[in-house]
Amino acid sequence: METGPERASLRLxxxxxxxxxxxxxxxxxxMMLLGNFMGHFxxxxxxxxxxxxxxxxxxxxxxxxxxxxxxxxxxxxxxxAAAAGPGPARWWAVxxxxxxxxxxxxxxxxxxxxxLTHIGLAGILLLxxxxxxxxxxxxxxxxxxxxxxxxxxGTGYGDWVMTSPVCLNGGPLAALTWGMVMLLGTVAxxxxxxxxxxxxxxxxxxWGWGLVVLGVLFSLPWGDLKPAWPFTRYGMTFPYPxxxxxxxxxxxxLFYWFCDHRGGRAPLLSPLGRNPLVTYAVLGAxxxxxxxxxxxxxxxxxxxxxxxxxxxxxxxxxxxxxxxQRGLLLRL
Numbered sequence: 180m181e182t183g184p185e186r187a188s189l190r191l192x193x194x195x196x197x198x199x200x201x202x203x204x205x206x207x208x209x210m211m212l213l214g215n216f217m218g219h220f221x222x223x224x225x226x227x228x229x230x231x232x233x234x235x236x237x238x239x240x241x242x243x244x245x246x247x248x249x250x251x252x253x254x255x256x257x258x259x260a261a262a263a264g265p266g267p268a269r270w271w272a273v274x275x276x277x278x279x280x281x282x283x284x285x286x287x288x289x290x291x292x293x294x295l296t297h298i299g300l301a302g303i304l305l306l307x308x309x310x311x312x313x314x315x316x317x318x319x320x321x322x323x324x325x326x327x328x329x330x331x332x333g334t335g336y337g338d339w340v341m342t343s344p345v346c347l348n349g350g351p352l353a354a355l356t357w358g359m360v361m362l363l364g365t366v367a368x369x370x371x372x373x374x375x376x377x378x379x380x381x382x383x384x385x386w387g388w389g390l391v392v393l394g395v396l397f398s399l400p401w402g403d404l405k406p407a408w409p410f411t412r413y414g415m416t417f418p419y420p421x422x423x424x425x426x427x428x429x430x431x432x433l434f435y436w437f438c439d440h441r442g443g444r445a446p447l448l449s450p451l452g453r454n455p456l457v458t459y460a461v462l463g464a465x466x467x468x469x470x471x472x473x474x475x476x477x478x479x480x481x482x483x484x485x486x487x488x489x490x491x492x493x494x495x496x497x498x499x500x501x502x503x504q505r506g507l508l509l510r511l
Contacts, residue, residue, distance in 0.1 A: 198438045198439060198444065198449070199431070199434045199435045199437075199438040199439045200247060200250060200251065200431075200434075200452065201448070201449045201452035201453050202434050202437075202438050202444065202445055202448045202449055202452055203243070203247060203430065203431055203434040203452065204244070204247050204448075204451070204452030204453075204455045205445075205447065205448030205449060205450070205451035205452035205458075206430075206434070206445070206448055206452075207240055207241075207243045207244040207247065208244070208451050208452070208455060208458050208459055208462065208495070209448070209451065209492060210237075210240040211240050211241060211244065211294070211459075211462070212462045212465075212466070212488065212491060212492065212495075213227060213237075213488065214227065214228065214229060214237035214240060215462075215463075215466050216465075216466050216469055216484075216487070216488055216491065217484055217485075217488055219473075219478075220478050220479070220481075220484055221478065222481050222484075229347075229412060230412075231341070231411065231412075231413050232409045232410060232411045232413075233409070233410055234410045234419075234422065238410070238412055238419075238423065239423050239426045239427075239430075241293075241294050241348070241412075242357075242360045242419075242420065242423035242424060242426070242427055243423075243426070243427045243430055243431075244294055244455075244459075245294060245297065245298055245301070245357055245360045245361055245364070246360050246361070246363060246364040246367070246424060246427035246428075246431070247364060247427075247431070248298050248302075248361060248364065249305075249360065249361035249362060249363065249364020249365045249367075249368070250364040250365065250367055250368040250371070250431075251364075251368075252272070252302060252305070252309065252361065252364070252365065253309060253364070253365035253368040253369065254368050254372070256268050256271075256272055256309050256310060257310065259271055260310060265310060268310075269306055272302060272303070272306060272309070273303060273306070275302065276298070276299045276300070276301075276302030276303050277299060277303075278299075279295050279296075279298050279299040279302065279456065280295070280296050280298075280299025280300060281299075282295055282456060282460055283295030283296035283298075283299060284296065286459070286460050286463035286464070286467075287463070288467070289345065290344075290345045290346070290347050291345060292345070292346055292347065292348050292349065292350050292351060292353065293347065293348050294348070294459070295456075295459065295460075297348060297349075297353060297354050297357040298357070298361070300351070300354035300357075300358075301354045301355075301357050301358035301361050302361070304323075304354055304355070304358050305319070305358060305361060305362065305365075307319075308362075309365065313366055313369060316362050316365055316366060317362070317366070319358075319362055320359045320362050320363070323355040323356065323358050323359050323362070324355075324356065324359060324417040324420075326355055327352055327353070327355040327356050327415070327416075327417065328408075328416065328417055330352055331352070331414065331416060336350070336352060337414060340352075340353075340413065340414055340415075341411070341413050341414050346413065347412070347413060348412055348413070348415065349412070349413065349414060349415030350415075353415035356415040356416070356417055356419070356420045357415065357420065359417065359420040359421075359424065360420045360423065360424050360427065363386075363390070363420075363424040363427070363428070364427070366386075367383070367386075367427075367428060367431060370382055370383070370386075371435070375439075376440065379435070380432055380435065380436055380440070383428050383429070383431065383432035383435070384428075384429065384432060386425070386428045387425045387426070387427075387428030387429035387432065388425065388429070389425065390421050390422065390424050390425030390428065391421075391422055391425035391426065391429075392425075393421045393422075393425075394410070394418045394419070394420075394421035394422025394423070394424075394425060395418070395422065397417065397418040397421060398410055398418035398422075410422060447492075447496055449503075450496060450499040450500045450502075450503040451495060451496060451499050453499065453502075453503055454498075454499045454502050454503070457498060457499065457502060458495050458498065458499050461494060461495045461498050462491060462492075462495050465491040465494060465495070466491075469487060469491075
């Protein structure tokens with residue numbers, strides 16, 4: 180029998196959940212394209228580009244996408260478990276995340292480990308706790324962080340992943356720390372299901388800023404106890420998922436306030452966010468094609484790059500809008 184936030188999440192009708200989540204997912208997809216395509220050009224400001232270590236705006240976007248996948252995962256699993264039982268719900272979750280992983284392999288051909296492949300692996304890792312209470316899921320966050328950090332520091336894995344040209348987002352073991360971000364998304368889902376309005380926004384702020392502070396504290400050296408553990412998308416040491424998980428809480432809080440609390444809606448974002456798997460795959464293919472072009476002809480001018488970026492968004496929006504009009508939802 181479901182109680183507390185679990186029961187509340189089953190009562191939420193789809194229209195009460197969708198707007199802020201779809202808009203926030205659409206925002207994340209558009210911003211990921213900005214970093215993955217435009218971020219490779221020398222004229223882009225450092226704040227909007229990826230780095231081996233350090234934290235920029237570009238480094239917070241993929242974690243937001245994973246955080247929202249965690250929110251969706253929690254709600255979908257609970258509804259399916261209530262309707263058909265936990266066994267069919269688990270089998271559905273395995274198939275869903277295996278499909279997401281399979282879609283990610285050709286999208287990331289040449290480096291493999293990126294948002295979709297990590298969501299696929301992390302979604303399967305979360306199966307033992309996805310249906311459990313907040314305390315069990317937060318305990319899993321600690322276990323995931325400890326196991327990854329021990330393997331990163333105690334084996335040759337950390338040295339390998341930080342220098343490998345094909346591990347841009349932590350390599351295969353980073354499913355553990357990306358899983359931390361997904362688990363934080365499941366906690367946000369429960370909060371969203373159990374309360375609303377100013378109280379919910381205050382809770383999102385508390386969690387967001389608390390995780391940001393924890394991420395900073397764990398990145399610092401603690402005298403002789405430990406060296407600095409830098410923010411690194413390449414290594415995915417756990418200060419990064421803590422900090423970016425906090426930013427995800429704060430970002431979703433903004434969309435909740437704008438969409439669900441104030442009734443606002445940003446143009447274009449909802450169709451992109453309603454079919455994130457398809458949209459992300461389309462944009463991934465566009466970026467791959469653009470790399471072939473720039474590899475042959477060199478970097479474009481800023482005007483040409485911005486035009487190409489707008490064209491890619493337009494293509495993805497056209498696909499997403501077509502699916503939307505036909506009532507087809509291929510969701511994460």
